[in-house]
Each structure stands twice: as structure tokens, then as C-alpha cells.
Amino acid sequence: MSAWAKPGVKCVCVDDSPSIYGACDLEVGRIYVITARMETPFGVGINVAGARSKALGFHLWRFRPLVTKTQEQDVAQFRHLLTPSPIDVGIVPAGVELDA
Numbered sequence: 733m734s735a736w737a738k739p740g741v742k743c744v745c746v747d748d749s750p751s752i753y754g755a756c757d758l759e760v761g762r763i764y765v766i767t768a769r770m771e772t773p774f775g776v777g778i779n780v781a782g783a784r785s786k787a788l789g790f791h792l793w794r795f796r797p798l799v800t801k802t803q804e805q806d807v808a809q810f811r812h813l814l815t816p817s818p819i820d821v822g823i824v825p826a827g828v829e830l831d832a
Contacts, residue, residue, distance in 0.1 A: 734776040734792050741766050742798040753786035
């Protein structure tokens with residue numbers, strides 16, 4: 733899925749292997765900022781600050797989004813959805829019986 737790949741987003745290189753054009757100007761583990769995104773017949777391509785491509789850009793599979801939140805921080809955003817809210821006894825859907 734490539735919805736995360738937008739200009740300004742930070743990403744991490746996970747593949748710096750040579751392409752058909754030879755060695756690429758990437759380094760595994762290095763953080764890059766996406767400067768441009770393009771749709772190609774071969775998938776999504778991006779340009780990143782600090783690296784030049786001998787082609788039009790780099791394949792997106794060479795990168796992953798930079799994760800800056802811990803799992804606990806990420807889950808905290810949605811915790812309110814996991815916490816059941818008290819049911820207002822005055823409003824009962826049709827066909828539902830409350831136990832006494």
C-alpha cells in the first residue's frame with residue numbers, strides 16, 4: 733500500500749541493491765524525505781532528498797515509512813473506541829429487551 737508515500741513524509745531505506753542502471757545512491761537504514769511521487773507503469777516511484785536516481789526515481793519497495801510513535805502511543809489514539817460507554821437506559825433500540 734502506498735498511501736503513506738507523499739512529499740514531505742520521512743522514510744527509511746530498506747534496499748540499496750543495484751538496479752538495472754547500476755549502483756544506486758541509497759544507504760540502508762538512512763532516513764530520507766520524499767520530495768516527489770509519481771505513478772509509473774511499474775508501480776509507485778519516489779524521489780528523495782539526499783539521493784539521486786539514474787532513472788526517474790526510486791521504486792517504493794526500497795523504502796518503508798518512518799515510525800516515530802511507540803505502539804502504546806499509537807494505540808492511545810484509539811483507546812476511546814475500545815472503552816465501552818455506559819448505555820442510556822432511556823433509549824433502547826426496538827426489539828431489544830433489558831434484563832431487570
